[in-house]
Amino acid sequence: MNTNADTQDFKARAADYGQRYGILIALVLVCAALALANEFFLTQRNIINVLRQASINGILAIGMTFVILTRGIDLSVGSVVALAGVVSASLATTSATAGVAGAPYAFYIALSLGILVGMVAGWVNGVLVAYFNVPSFVTTLGMLSAARGLTLLYTGGRPVPSLTDEYRYIGTGDLFGIPMPIVLFAAVFVVALVVLTSTRFGRHVYAAGGNPHAARVSGINVKRVRMAVYIISGALAGLAGMILAARTGSALPQAGIAYELDAIAAVVIGGTSLSGGVGRVTGTLIGALLISVVNNGLDLMGVESYYQQVIKGMLIVAAVMLDQARHKHA
Amino acid sequence: MTTPRHDETPSARPDASEVVLAARNVAKNFGAVRALKGVNFDVHRGQVTTLFGENGAGKSTLMKILSGVQRPSSGELILDGRPLELSSTVDAQRNGISIIHQELSLAPNMNVRDNIFLGREIMGKSGVDYAEEERQTRALMRELEEDIDPLTPVEDLRLGQQQIVEIARALSVNSRILIMDEPTSALSASEVEVLFKVIRDLKARGVSIVYISHHLEEALTITDHAVVLRDGVMTAYAPRAEIDLEWIVRNMVGENFDLGQPPTGYAMGTPALELRGVSVPGAAGGMAVNRIDLSVKAGEIVCIYGLMGAGRTELMECAAGRLPRAEGQILLHGRDIDELSIAQRIAAGLVLVPEDRQRDGLVQTMTVGRNLSLASIGNFTRGLFTRSADERAIIDRAIREVTVKTDGPDAPIGSLSGGNQQKVVIGKMIATKPSVMLLDEPSRGIDIGAKAEVFRILSDHARAGMAVVYTTSEVGECLSIAHRVIVMRRGRISAEFTADATKEAIMAASGESLVA
Known part of the structure; x- marks a missing residue:
C-alpha cells in the first residue's frame, strides 16, 4: 500500500518534471547529438548564428503565446511583419523614390511608427475578436490577406531599399558583442515572462483563457484582456518586421510569408495548450x-x-502527441 | 423517524421471480481507491429501485458496472438467475440493459430523429429509411407527451427536452432494465411529472427501473424500493412504504443531520441590498423577472425558493451585473449601482456565487490557490507587480475560512470533490471581503455534509454583518439558516415566509404539487 502510494507519487512527480522540463531535455539532447556529430556546432560563431536565427521567430512566438493562452490564434503576424517593415522603412530610407516626403527621419521615429502599425493591426484584430465575436482564426486570416495587400499597395510591390545606418543598427549592430536581434529577443522574453508570471494582467490572461465565464464572474474584463493580447502580438510583429528589414538592409513587401506557422509551431512545441x-x-x-x-x-x-x-513537421506533431500522452497520465 | 418492518437485504441467491438483475459482492478498485467494497444490490422485477447515496459514495461506479461500462474488480452479476458477464455497453443492451447518463450524450448539431437512431439507423432499399425513423420518433414523442418535432436540431431544445430525447432513445431499444442517473436534474416540474408517468407506464409493461437522484423527496414519490450506499458499502435496504426521508438521510450520512438554524443574538443593520421594481428580460422573450421588490439587511439571510424557470437565476445575475435589466433600480447600501461593471460591484462589496460551478465558478486550468485568489488579484498587487507572499496569505486564510480539504494551494482544482470545489468558489468571493453575497443554488450537486458546512460558513458571515441571499430548489434547505424565505413563481414573488413556515406552504406557493 505504502510503496504503491510512493510509486504513484514518484510517477506524478516524474510527470510534473516531464511537463516542465521535457522540451528542455529534448533541446539539450538534440544539442548534445549535434555537438558530437559536428565539431562546428558548438563554436561561438555558430551559437550566435542559431540565436540570431531564432530571434525573429522567437519574438513573434512570444506575442503568439499571449494570444494562444486566451484560446485565440493570430495568423496575421507574417503579413504584419511586412506591413510594419515597409511603412517604417519608408521613413528611414535615403532613397528618393521609395521614401515618404522628408525621409530619412530619425531612427526612433521610424521605429515607433513600425510598432504603431503593428499595434493598429492588432487592435483591429482584437476589437473584431473581443467585441464582435468573430472567431480569431477568421479575423486574423482576414488580416493576413488585408495587411499583405496594404503592404503591396503602399510599396507598389517594390522593396524599400537604402535604410539609414542608425536604423540598420537593430538588425546588424551589437551590444557588448551580442547582436541586436538577440538582445531584443532577450528583452522581449524577460518582459513577457514578468508580465505573465507577476502582474495582474498576466493572471487575467491565464484566467480568461482557462475559463472566460468564471473570469468574468470574478470581475475580470475578459473582452479587454482579449483585445490587449492581439495588440501585444501586433506590436511584436511590428518589431520583428523592422529587425528583419534592418538586417537585410531593405524592407521587402513579400517578407514574412508563412512566419505565423513557425511562430505557432514554437508555441505548441513549447507546451502551450491551444485550448487556452x-x-x-x-x-x-x-x-x-x-x-x-x-x-x-x-x-x-x-x-x-x-x-x-x-x-520540422514531424517535430511539431510529435511534440503535441507527447503532450497529449502526458495529459492522459495526469 | 420510522423503522422498516421488512429488511430487504439481498439473500445469497437472488429469487429470479422477484429479482431481475442482481450484483453479489461486487468490488471495484481504482488504484488504491476502493470505490465499491463488495456490495449486494437487487433490481426488482417490474418495479423502481432507487439507489441513494452522497457524492462519491459509489453510486455511479455501481451503475457503470451494471450497464457494462466498467468491469468489477471482483464479484458477479446475475441476470434472471444466471451469471452474467458484460464486456461493453453494447453487450449490456443486447441483454436488455440501458443507461441514461447524467451528462447528456446527444449530438447537438443533429436533429432529434437522427440522435435517437444514431449508430443503429434503420436501413431501407436505398440507404437510411428516414420516413420510418421519423414515424417511430413521432410515436415515441407521443408516448412521452412531448411536442417535439423529430426534425428539430437538438441544440434548439431546452435542456429538459434534451433529457426527454435521451429517454426516448433508451426506450427505442426496448430495454428490460433501464438505469436512470439523475434524470430530473434539468427538468421542470411539469416535465418531471411526465417523466414519472412514463416510468409508471414502463413498470406496467414490465420494465425494471434503477433510479438515482439527489432530489430525495422527488425520488421517494416514484420509487418502490430504497437502497442506500455509503462509502462503497450498502447500509440499508427497505420497501418504500415503510420508510421516510429521515431514514434515507440518516443512512446516507450515518448520523442525524441538521442544516442549521437562522443565526440569532445580534442586531441586523440597515438595508444592504435593495431591489426596486426590477425586471429582467428572459431569453425566450417576455420577462424572466417581473417587477421584483426586495430588501435585504446587513446580517440577514434570505432564501429564494422556486422551481426551475421561476426567474431566480436571472434575478441573481442581474443584481451581480451579468445580465442587463429592463427596468427598476438596484441599490447597494443606498447607492444606485446601475452603472457599475461586475468588477466595480465586487469592489463595492456585492458578489455572486454562480449556479453553474464548472462553467462560471472555476478556472479548471488553475490550481486551488489561484482560483481562490482570482477575484482579489488587486489586493496582492503592489504597483505593477503581484506579490506572492501577500497572495499566499490571502489563499491560506481562504482555505482556513471555508475549510477546503486539499493537498495544498498548488493542487489542481480538479482534484477536489464537488463540495470542496464549491467551497473554493465561495472562498474566492469571501476573499474580496463582500458586504452582500448572492449564491445561486450553492448546494447543487454537493453532498449533505458539505451542504451543512456551506450553510455554517454563510451563517458565520451573516453574524459578522454580511447580507446573504441564496436560492434553492430543495425545500428542506429553505428552512435551515434563512431568516426569511421568498418564493418566486413565473418571475414574481408569490409569497414570503418567516423561518417557522412549513414545507407544504412553501411548495404550494411555488406552484409545485407533490405527486402522491
Missing part, C-alpha cells in the same frame, strides 16, 4: 530555440532543405 489557459513563455523560448537548432543542425549536416520541412 495553460502554457509558459519559457516553453515558447525553448520551442523557438529547438526549431532553430534543428534547422541549423540539418544545414550543418548538409541535409537538403526540403527534408528540413518534413522533419
Whole structure:
C-alpha cells in the first residue's frame, strides 16, 4: 500500500518534471547529438548564428503565446511583419523614390511608427475578436490577406531599399558583442515572462483563457484582456518586421510569408495548450530555440532543405502527441 | 423517524421471480481507491429501485458496472438467475440493459430523429429509411407527451427536452432494465411529472427501473424500493412504504443531520441590498423577472425558493451585473449601482456565487490557490507587480475560512470533490471581503455534509454583518439558516415566509404539487 502510494507519487512527480522540463531535455539532447556529430556546432560563431536565427521567430512566438493562452490564434503576424517593415522603412530610407516626403527621419521615429502599425493591426484584430465575436482564426486570416495587400499597395510591390545606418543598427549592430536581434529577443522574453508570471494582467490572461465565464464572474474584463493580447502580438510583429528589414538592409513587401506557422509551431512545441489557459513563455523560448537548432543542425549536416520541412513537421506533431500522452497520465 | 418492518437485504441467491438483475459482492478498485467494497444490490422485477447515496459514495461506479461500462474488480452479476458477464455497453443492451447518463450524450448539431437512431439507423432499399425513423420518433414523442418535432436540431431544445430525447432513445431499444442517473436534474416540474408517468407506464409493461437522484423527496414519490450506499458499502435496504426521508438521510450520512438554524443574538443593520421594481428580460422573450421588490439587511439571510424557470437565476445575475435589466433600480447600501461593471460591484462589496460551478465558478486550468485568489488579484498587487507572499496569505486564510480539504494551494482544482470545489468558489468571493453575497443554488450537486458546512460558513458571515441571499430548489434547505424565505413563481414573488413556515406552504406557493 505504502510503496504503491510512493510509486504513484514518484510517477506524478516524474510527470510534473516531464511537463516542465521535457522540451528542455529534448533541446539539450538534440544539442548534445549535434555537438558530437559536428565539431562546428558548438563554436561561438555558430551559437550566435542559431540565436540570431531564432530571434525573429522567437519574438513573434512570444506575442503568439499571449494570444494562444486566451484560446485565440493570430495568423496575421507574417503579413504584419511586412506591413510594419515597409511603412517604417519608408521613413528611414535615403532613397528618393521609395521614401515618404522628408525621409530619412530619425531612427526612433521610424521605429515607433513600425510598432504603431503593428499595434493598429492588432487592435483591429482584437476589437473584431473581443467585441464582435468573430472567431480569431477568421479575423486574423482576414488580416493576413488585408495587411499583405496594404503592404503591396503602399510599396507598389517594390522593396524599400537604402535604410539609414542608425536604423540598420537593430538588425546588424551589437551590444557588448551580442547582436541586436538577440538582445531584443532577450528583452522581449524577460518582459513577457514578468508580465505573465507577476502582474495582474498576466493572471487575467491565464484566467480568461482557462475559463472566460468564471473570469468574468470574478470581475475580470475578459473582452479587454482579449483585445490587449492581439495588440501585444501586433506590436511584436511590428518589431520583428523592422529587425528583419534592418538586417537585410531593405524592407521587402513579400517578407514574412508563412512566419505565423513557425511562430505557432514554437508555441505548441513549447507546451502551450491551444485550448487556452495553460502554457509558459519559457516553453515558447525553448520551442523557438529547438526549431532553430534543428534547422541549423540539418544545414550543418548538409541535409537538403526540403527534408528540413518534413522533419520540422514531424517535430511539431510529435511534440503535441507527447503532450497529449502526458495529459492522459495526469 | 420510522423503522422498516421488512429488511430487504439481498439473500445469497437472488429469487429470479422477484429479482431481475442482481450484483453479489461486487468490488471495484481504482488504484488504491476502493470505490465499491463488495456490495449486494437487487433490481426488482417490474418495479423502481432507487439507489441513494452522497457524492462519491459509489453510486455511479455501481451503475457503470451494471450497464457494462466498467468491469468489477471482483464479484458477479446475475441476470434472471444466471451469471452474467458484460464486456461493453453494447453487450449490456443486447441483454436488455440501458443507461441514461447524467451528462447528456446527444449530438447537438443533429436533429432529434437522427440522435435517437444514431449508430443503429434503420436501413431501407436505398440507404437510411428516414420516413420510418421519423414515424417511430413521432410515436415515441407521443408516448412521452412531448411536442417535439423529430426534425428539430437538438441544440434548439431546452435542456429538459434534451433529457426527454435521451429517454426516448433508451426506450427505442426496448430495454428490460433501464438505469436512470439523475434524470430530473434539468427538468421542470411539469416535465418531471411526465417523466414519472412514463416510468409508471414502463413498470406496467414490465420494465425494471434503477433510479438515482439527489432530489430525495422527488425520488421517494416514484420509487418502490430504497437502497442506500455509503462509502462503497450498502447500509440499508427497505420497501418504500415503510420508510421516510429521515431514514434515507440518516443512512446516507450515518448520523442525524441538521442544516442549521437562522443565526440569532445580534442586531441586523440597515438595508444592504435593495431591489426596486426590477425586471429582467428572459431569453425566450417576455420577462424572466417581473417587477421584483426586495430588501435585504446587513446580517440577514434570505432564501429564494422556486422551481426551475421561476426567474431566480436571472434575478441573481442581474443584481451581480451579468445580465442587463429592463427596468427598476438596484441599490447597494443606498447607492444606485446601475452603472457599475461586475468588477466595480465586487469592489463595492456585492458578489455572486454562480449556479453553474464548472462553467462560471472555476478556472479548471488553475490550481486551488489561484482560483481562490482570482477575484482579489488587486489586493496582492503592489504597483505593477503581484506579490506572492501577500497572495499566499490571502489563499491560506481562504482555505482556513471555508475549510477546503486539499493537498495544498498548488493542487489542481480538479482534484477536489464537488463540495470542496464549491467551497473554493465561495472562498474566492469571501476573499474580496463582500458586504452582500448572492449564491445561486450553492448546494447543487454537493453532498449533505458539505451542504451543512456551506450553510455554517454563510451563517458565520451573516453574524459578522454580511447580507446573504441564496436560492434553492430543495425545500428542506429553505428552512435551515434563512431568516426569511421568498418564493418566486413565473418571475414574481408569490409569497414570503418567516423561518417557522412549513414545507407544504412553501411548495404550494411555488406552484409545485407533490405527486402522491
